[in-house]
């Protein structure tokens with residue numbers, strides 16, 4: 194087989210448009226492709242993917258594979274896997290980047306196994322080893338307490354990249370690229386699972402992942418009722434409410450509130466953490482926050498090693514006064 | 526016919542250990558096993574045991590727990606038995622270390638699942654709390670050609686089908702698949718039950734089955750790694766926290782608001 198070449202990004206669509214995670218991945222992929230002296234391509238899977246193709250080019254792709262089949266209209270992991278497997282076999286990429294999103298976190302390992310290659314999981318940084326011209330991936334282990342640098346020994350070298358660690362490039366609508374149509378053959382019987390129902394549990398309002406301000410509560414709140422205070426503060430600041438796993442496991446708030454390694458990754462301008470100790474697994478989801486504010490009664494809590502501002506004391510006293518003062522400042 | 530359930534459980538360093546006890550030996554690219562802190566069954570794998578027990582509460586079922594590693598703390602690994610699992614299979618070999626890749630670990634586990642024959646459902650944790658890879662179960666499903674449902678918070682089996690509620694970023698999804706299948710579960714499944722005294726007594730009497738690499742009919746030529754660990758280090762984190770004070774706690778809250786205003790954050 195000819196030598197593997199090119200950096201392939203697995204694109205995701207959101208409402209027919211190129212999803213923001215894919216814009217991020219194109220930025221990461223562009224740098225890798227340039228360092229390797231290879232092409233940057235993107236795979237877009239769907240029933241039709243026309244809208245997003247030119248967008249992908251403007252965000253840095255040299256070539257778009259429009260991987261289409263009517264069965265790809267609704268996302269189903271087995272069908273997407275089969276389509277990607279044939280694309281990889283046909284195009285033989287050197288590097289494959291997949292965003293570690295809801296779908297990517299299952300798809301990436303399964304694709305790697307199907308292709309019989311390794312996967313660098315949950316990467317915070319991908320780069321090219323200048324000597325060996327191989328992919329290097331930095332990934333957190335032990336809930337972020339340590340970082341491992343991994344390389345893949347076979348091709349494609351696959352990395353699952355954590356969302357929101359790369360900034361998209363400035364889109365250039367005049368950029369030229371090629372769109373290659375790649376129809377695939379699929380059978381509906383290849384889908385091994387069926388989605389019976391999909392239920393949204395989050396409240397309406399600003400999404401945690403997109404919020405400029407996030408106020409999170411932890412075990413130290415002691416129950417579900419205090420979250421009403423956090424909701425109020427978040428409302429005054431135009432933000433959203435999150436929680437630690439301890440608060441979620443206690444049943445005080447829905448799972449969708451959880452920030453952290455096994456919850457959501459957030460990147461707000463201000464992250465206010467109330468009665469949360471700052472375990473590494475929580476911090477893994479908020480290390481991209483610009484300013485962290487900690488309110489905790491234990492001056493030894495780990496969170497004071499990560500926060501920009503800290504108030505040592507009882508939230509019951511601090512939060513109402515803080516909320517009132519913020520309201521006044523916002524209104525003045 | 527009784528439902529035959531396999532649960533995959535890994536022994537890990539206790540993730541709740543004090544941070545101060547966490548050390549990396551960067552020369553050897555290893556996390557130093559902390560002395561005096563006993564290992565635990567990976568938390569999500571206890572959830573997997575609980576998921577299996579919930580099924581067994583409702584229908585006739587057998588639960589086989591399978592673990593691979595280089596050495597085991599038997600009292601720790603017997604916990605699933607004392608919770609109510611029927612059988613423990615330990616795949617123990619110097620070659621089954623942690624530093625080889627997920628591919629190999631999944632290969633070893635797949636071999637054991639094949640050797641044990643006839644599972645209807647394999648239940649795994651969503652990820653191991655040491656290397657946080659979240660790969661082995663998905664890979665195993667591929668190697669064994671099983672249907673796969675990830676991140677379940679509720680698992681039901683009836684009429685040759687598994688129906689699961691899976692956590693999504695904004696809620697949940699109900700997904701079904703035909704048996705045999707593999708599912709991964711998460712902490713949302715709920716607190717694993719505590720072993721009962723009777724369970725503990727029964728577990729002490731049970732002996733695990735131990736298989737080495739050759740018992741599985743594998744050889745080291747298959748050890749060819751697909752990923753290489755280049756280095757392991759503790760990241761520089763932390764910053765100087767500016768403590769906001771006031772006449773009392775409420776005043777500190779007001780001072781905090783003023784500080785954020787000063788920084789044009791509100």
Ligand SMILES: Cc1cc2nc3c(=O)[nH]c(=O)nc-3n(C[C@H](O)[C@H](O)[C@H](O)COP(=O)(O)OP(=O)(O)OC[C@H]3O[C@@H](n4cnc5c(N)ncnc54)[C@H](O)[C@@H]3O)c2cc1C
Pocket residue numbers: 336410411412413414436437438439440451452453454455456457467468469470471472473474475478488489490491494506507508509540568653654
């Ligand atoms: C594999 C794995 C994955 C995980 N994933 C996540 C994840 O995604 N997200 C997550 O959050 N956790 C996660 N965890 C759990 C994590 O390790 C911690 O156990 C958890 O974050 C602790 O939550 P907490 O800070 O609310 O509770 P605690 O650690 O119990 O902290 C409570 C804090 O509240 C303070 N407090 C108490 N009363 C008051 C008061 N009146 N006023 C002010 N402060 C007060 C205390 O001083 C303490 O610091 C994970 C763990 C593992 C092993």
Ligand SMILES: Cc1cc2nc3c(=O)[nH]c(=O)nc-3n(C[C@H](O)[C@H](O)[C@H](O)COP(=O)(O)OP(=O)(O)OC[C@H]3O[C@@H](n4cnc5c(N)ncnc54)[C@H](O)[C@@H]3O)c2cc1C
Pocket residue numbers: 311312313314332334341343533534535536567569570573591592593594622623624625626627628630634648649650651652653654655656657658659660661662752754757
């Ligand atoms: C620092 C470091 C970084 C690594 N990075 C990578 C990497 O990026 N890619 C890669 O392919 N490998 C990597 N490895 C190797 C990999 O972690 C091990 O091969 C490991 O056996 C599988 O990953 P995990 O323990 O994180 O399990 P996960 O895949 O997170 O485990 C999920 C579930 O699978 C089951 N399971 C996993 N292991 C066992 C077991 N031994 N016995 C029984 N059940 C089990 C459990 O149900 C568990 O909850 C790394 C190793 C180290 C030391």
